[in-house]
Amino acid sequence: MSSRTRGVYAISVAAEMASMxxxxLRVYERRGLVDPDRTPGGSRLYSAADVERLVRIRDLLAQGLNLAGIAEVLRLEADNARLREQVRRLRDRD
Incomplete structure (x- = not known):
């Protein structure tokens, strides 16, 4: 697990960082938009990547998308990133 994806921020800190x-944050987790780490006691720990995702969610909400639309945009963005990485690896192999 990289430092970018390791949960280190408490929910209050992550909310402040994302201006939410x-x-x-609890709603977005229930809707599957974000998946923070958990401590053994069950407290949420957000990573830098989670905070970036929360900011993206905030920006998409400001553009008028609903949570279902945001889920689809995030899925498509992840697919796009995965495909770009595959193309890069294939090009590097040649």
Whole structure:
């Protein structure tokens, strides 16, 4: 696990970093938009990547998308990144 994906921020810190309310982070987790790490006691720990994703969610909400639309955009962006990486590896192999 890289330092970018390791959960280190408590929910209150992550919410502040993303300029959101704590309740929103809980909703986004329930909707599957973000998946923070958990401590053995069950507290959420957000990574830098999670905070970046929360900022992306915030920006998409500001553009008028609903949570279902945001889920689809995030899925498509992840697919696009995965395919770009495959293409890069194939080009490097030649």
């Amino acid at each position: 309310q704590i309740q929103n």
